[in-house]
Structure formats: C-alpha cells, structure tokens
Amino acid sequence: MSTHENQESAHAPVKRKEMSRRQFLAYTLGGASAFMAGGAVLPMIRFAVDPLLEKRSAGSFVKVVEESKVKVGEPTEFKFKIHQVDGWYVSDPEQAAWIMKDDNGKIFALSPICKHLGCTIGWNTEKNNEYVCPCHGAHYTVDGKNLSVAPAPLDEYQIKIENGFVYLGDIVPNTRV
Amino acid sequence: MFKSVYNWIDERLDVTPLWRDVADHEVPEHVNPAHHFSAFVYCFGGLTFFITVIQILSGMFLTMYYVPDIINAYASVDYLQHKVPFGSIVRGMHHWGASLVIVMMFLHTLRVFFTGSYKAPREMNWVVGMLIFFIMLGLGFTGYLLPWDNKAYFATKVGIQIADSVPYIGEYIKVFLQGGDIVGATTLTRFFAIHVFFLPGALLALLAAHFLMIRKQGIAGPL
Numbered sequence: 303m304s305t306h307e308n309q310e311s312a313h314a315p316v317k318r319k320e321m322s323r324r325q326f327l328a329y330t331l332g333g334a335s336a337f338m339a340g341g342a343v344l345p346m347i348r349f350a351v352d353p354l355l356e357k358r359s360a361g362s363f364v365k366v367v368e369e370s371k372v373k374v375g376e377p378t379e380f381k382f383k384i385h386q387v388d389g390w391y392v393s394d395p396e397q398a399a400w401i402m403k404d405d406n407g408k409i410f411a412l413s414p415i416c417k418h419l420g421c422t423i424g425w426n427t428e429k430n431n432e433y434v435c436p437c438h439g440a441h442y443t444v445d446g447k448n449l450s451v452a453p454a455p456l457d458e459y460q461i462k463i464e465n466g467f468v469y470l471g472d473i474v475p476n477t478r479v
Numbered sequence: 480m481f482k483s484v485y486n487w488i489d490e491r492l493d494v495t496p497l498w499r500d501v502a503d504h505e506v507p508e509h510v511n512p513a514h515h516f517s518a519f520v521y522c523f524g525g526l527t528f529f530i531t532v533i534q535i536l537s538g539m540f541l542t543m544y545y546v547p548d549i550i551n552a553y554a555s556v557d558y559l560q561h562k563v564p565f566g567s568i569v570r571g572m573h574h575w576g577a578s579l580v581i582v583m584m585f586l587h588t589l590r591v592f593f594t595g596s597y598k599a600p601r602e603m604n605w606v607v608g609m610l611i612f613f614i615m616l617g618l619g620f621t622g623y624l625l626p627w628d629n630k631a632y633f634a635t636k637v638g639i640q641i642a643d644s645v646p647y648i649g650e651y652i653k654v655f656l657q658g659g660d661i662v663g664a665t666t667l668t669r670f671f672a673i674h675v676f677f678l679p680g681a682l683l684a685l686l687a688a689h690f691l692m693i694r695k696q697g698i699a700g701p702l
Contacts (some may be wrong), residue, residue: 353658353665354651388663391549420636 363462363469366399372409372468377402377425377433377444379414382470399459399470400425400433402444411459413473416440418452447479455479487676504694521698523587528686530580535679537573545625547671549664552627577619584615596699604692607685608625614682627667635670636662 321329366382377400386393399411412433416423421437428434433442433456441449442450446456456479460471489495508514510521544566546552559566588608591597597605600628625634639662643653658665 351655353654354658358660388549388659388661389665389668391664397565420633420640 303393329423361460361472363460363471366411366468366470367401369409369466369468370464372401372403374403374407375405375444377412379425380468398422401468404445409461409463410478411461411468411470412446412476413457413459415457416452417448417456419455423456445478447474506695507698507701510698520586520590523583527580527583527587530576530583531682531686533572534580536577537569537576538675538679540569541573541591542675547625547667549627549667552625552667556626577622580615581619582671584612588612594702598699601692601696601699603690604696607692609690611682611685614678614685617623618674618678618682621678624667624670625674632662635666693697 362385364382364384367380371380372378379398379400381396381398383394383398386395398414400411401411403409414422414424416435416437418435418438418440421435423433423435423440423442425433427436431444433444433446434440435452438451440451442452442456443449446458448455453461453474455478457473458476460474462469462471510518512519512522526580541559544555544563546555557572560570561567587636591605591608619640624631639653639656642656643649645652654660654670656666658669
C-alpha cells in the first residue's frame with residue numbers, strides 16, 4: 303500500500319489543468335442527454351411552427367366584372383370566387399367587393415368586412431350615402447374612411463384592369479384616406 | 480370480501496401508508512364549516528378541483544363522438560347532443576362546468592386574497608394559482624371553437640384579432656394559433672389538440688404543484 307502511494311507521489315510533479323473524472327462524466331452525460339432530448343423535441347417543434355415558416359404566395363388576381371358595369375360615384379357590390387387552400391381543404395368560396403369609379407375615372411374596390419369586429423357592411427342602407435355596418439353601427443364614407451365605431455378605414459382590394467375587365471387581388475390597407 | 484382483498488394487497492405492498500399520507504392531515508378548526516359555518520369560503524378551492532375533475536371526465540367522454548374537422552365537427556356535436564342518450568347531459572356538464580370552473584376559481588381567488596393567504600411563505604403558490612387561472616382561460620378559449628358553429632367561429636376570429644394586436648409578435652401569434660392564413664381546418668385541429676392534450680397536461684402539472692405546496696406549507700392561520 304505504502305509503496306503504491308510513493309509511486310503516486312513520484313509521478314505527481316507533472317501538474318496539468320485537467321478535468322476531474324466526475325466533471326468529465328457530468329459533461330458527457332449532460333451533453334448526451336441534451337442531444338437525445340433535442341432529437342426528440344426539435345422535430346415536434348418544427349412540426350408545430352410550420353405555419354409560421356410557410357412561404358406566403360402573393361395572391362393571384364381574379365377576374366370580377368366588365369369595366370363598363372362599374373358605375374361612377376356609386377359603389378356596386380360584385381361577387382367573385384377565389385381559390386382557397388385551407389390545409390387539406392381546397393375550395394372556391396365566394397367573396398364580395400364594392401367597386402366604383404371615382405371622379406377621376408379611377409376604379410377602386412373596397413372589402414365589405416367591417417374593421418370593427420368583422421361583420422359585413424352594406425352601402426347606403428340608411429339612405430345617407432355611407433357604408434353602414436348592421437352589427438354595431440359603424441359608418442364609412444364612400445372612400446371607406448371610418449366615421450364612427452370602426453378603428454380603421456375599410457380595406458381595399460388590389461386592382462388591375464385588363465382588356466376591359468376588372469381583376470381583384472389581395473386585400474390591402476386602404477390607400478384612399 | 481373487500482376487506483380481505485385489501486388486506487391481501489396490503490400485506491404484499493404495504494399500501495396503507497401511501498393513502499394515509501394523502502388522506503390523514505389536520506383540518507384546522509377555522510377552515511372547518513362544521514365549526515364555523517362561515518368557513519365554507521375555504522371550500523371554493525376544493526370545489527374548483529371537483530368541477531375540474533368533472534370537466535376532464537365529461538371531456539374524455541365527449542371525444543368518443545366528437546370529430547375536429549370543419550366538415551364534421553358541427554354534425555358530430557349535433558349528433559352527440561341530440562341523438563346519443565344522455566348526450567345533452569354529458570355535453571351540458573362540460574358546457575356549464577366550464578363557466579362554473581371560472582366562477583369557483585374566482586371565488587377561491589377572492590378568499591385567498593381577503594384572508595391574506597398569498598403572503599409569505601405562500602407567494603409561490605399564488606403565482607402557480609395565477610398560472611392555473613390563465614390555463615383555464617386558455618381551455619375556455621380553445622374549447623369554445625370546437626362546436627364549429629357561427630358563435631364559435633366569430634368568437635375565435637375576434638380572439639385571434641386581439642392576439643394579432645400584440646406589438647411586434649402579434650402576427651406570429653395569429654398565424655401560429657390559426658395554423659394558416661384563415662380560421663379554418665388547421666385552426667380547428669390545433670385548438671382541439673391544445674384543448675385536449677397540451678393545456679390539460681400543463682394544468683395537471685400545475686395542480687400537482689399547487690396541492691404539494693399547500694400540503695407542505697399548511698393552510699394559512701385564522702384571521
């Protein structure tokens with residue numbers, strides 16, 4: 303026993319900064335555990351956040367109506383179908399737009415979704431040449447400017463005129479007010 | 480018969496200390512309605528737990544018929560409510576219990592607040608209780624969508640719009656909750672998963688912490 307101790311001290315002088323066995327095992331086990339936990343958890347995280355990482359494709363334009371049917375100064379409601387992919391459901395729901403030509407001959411289309419709580423607005427339902435929401439009484443001007451209740455002006459559709467037809471695209475914030 | 484079965488098991492596994500440790504604990508006089516009737520206010524926490532257990536059980540049974548799918552969700556709820564015997568009872572338990580949990584939890588919170596039971600050394604239990612409160616609100620919000628009727632759809636739309644109004648990260652919260660660009664098929668499956676697995680899991684863990692802490696620290700003394 304004593305000879306063994308002597309041998310130990312004989313080898314002692316080389317003093318290196320080394321990790322203890324306990325520390326080494328702690329790091330190794332910790333690292334291995336973290337690696338295995340990551341291997342289990344990361345796929346699930348990526349799975350759950352996929353909607354955040356999916357590329358948003360810029361919406362395509364849909365043919366809605368002949369330019370000649372759009373009235374000057376008086377909005378008309380036109381219905382059209384958009385192609386919608388909702389997970390595993392592919393459908394063509396109907397959408398509506400209030401389209402009119404302003405005094406400068408420029409055509410614009412407003413979304414009928416009230417900016418207050420998302421009801422559907424109507425034009426001139428109170429005979430005062432305003433958009434009116436039946437739910438909580440929001441009012442908008444002909445340009446979609448919010449007069450009461452609603453916190454923001456009506457959204458606009460992106461618009462494109464081609465070969466005498468009006469095409470509508472994505473819904474964007476109002477650019478007229 | 481029952482006693483001999485119990486003894487047979489107890490001889491082998493010594494289970495008596497296990498349940499005795501859970502069941503045998505002092506209930507101080509000032510929280511016992513048998514001594515002072517006004518002490519019934521101390522029952523609200525236990526009542527909240529009782530209704531939570533009913534929510535979990537009735538919810539488990541509802542999933543025997545419910546389908547989280549935009550075509551079939553409403554039809555399956557309609558079926559289990561109107562065609563399945565006791566369907567209106569089981570769904571009624573879940574429907575009314577959801578509101579009752581919030582009421583009981585609110586009363587429990589008031590009792591804890593006005594008896595000052597949140598003070599040191601029980602601050603952590605107050606915080607855990609608040610986390611449970613938010614989990615319950617989350618359960619209410621996600622469960623509301625599942626019948627997939629007009630009320631459910633628009634309530635979720637409004638709720639997600641509120642989340643959307645959070646500065647900077649609102650848009651991400653919205654897309655994450657919706658699972659896409661609209662409230663649709665992926666929203667319903669997401670809300671179902673959150674309602675049935677994620678939040679109940681978190682709830683049970685928090686409840687365990689809540690109860691362990693109150694057993695460890697004991698009920699706060701009389702006023």
